[in-house]
Amino acid sequence: MGRNHDQKSPYGSSLDSLMAAAQAGDRKAYRQFLAEASDRIRAMLVRKTGGDSELEDVLQECLIALHEKRHTLDPGRPVGPWMYAIANYKLIDQWRKRGRSRLVLDDEVDMDVAADSFAGMDIAALLGELPEPQAEAIRMTHIEGMTNREASESIGIGVSAMKLRVHRGMLRLKEIVDEQQK
Numbered sequence: 552m553g554r555n556h557d558q559k560s561p562y563g564s565s566l567d568s569l570m571a572a573a574q575a576g577d578r579k580a581y582r583q584f585l586a587e588a589s590d591r592i593r594a595m596l597v598r599k600t601g602g603d604s605e606l607e608d609v610l611q612e613c614l615i616a617l618h619e620k621r622h623t624l625d626p627g628r629p630v631g632p633w634m635y636a637i638a639n640y641k642l643i644d645q646w647r648k649r650g651r652s653r654l655v656l657d658d659e660v661d662m663d664v665a666a667d668s669f670a671g672m673d674i675a676a677l678l679g680e681l682p683e684p685q686a687e688a689i690r691m692t693h694i695e696g697m698t699n700r701e702a703s704e705s706i707g708i709g710v711s712a713m714k715l716r717v718h719r720g721m722l723r724l725k726e727i728v729d730e731q732q733k
Contacts, residue, residue: 685720
């Protein structure tokens with residue numbers, strides 16, 4: 552299965568230009584941003600949940616959070632990582648409410664480190680501090696929303712190797728963030 556690419560890259564997407572226009576007061580661009588964000592988040596949620604009955608509720612929570620937190624997005628940073636971090640947090644929150652442990656959320660996704668740990672941070676800079684295989688694995692699974700299976704097939708490695716790259720990379724990112732916050 553191939554990678555899903557935005558117009559430019561995972562970091563320079565139509566979402567970035569729509570949000571920039573919206574932050575400049577363009578209401579039409581903001582409505583278009585929400586529609587596109589909704590489609591992307593819905594696709595991510597379907598991959599992670601299998602499209603369970605509460606998907607639309609979680610999607611609405613995500614869109615509300617995007618709206619309420621849009622002021623926290625630094626205009627110089629990409630929208631995708633910020634948006635997916637919020638969506639992952641809302642999904643985890645929903646699962647916690649239903650009593651699901653975050654360690655068994657999805658066999659295909661490494662969630663040992665909650666995505667909201669990185670909300671509001673310069674994800675590109677953080678990923679730049681990792682070995683490229685780990686950074687690529689995290690970009691594919693946590694930013695682009697691919698499953699470990701999709702990502703491993705895309706670059707031609709085993710699923711276990713992909714899971715290991717994601718796991719080690721996420722642990723290292725958490726260490727980096729903890730060091731920066733001291």
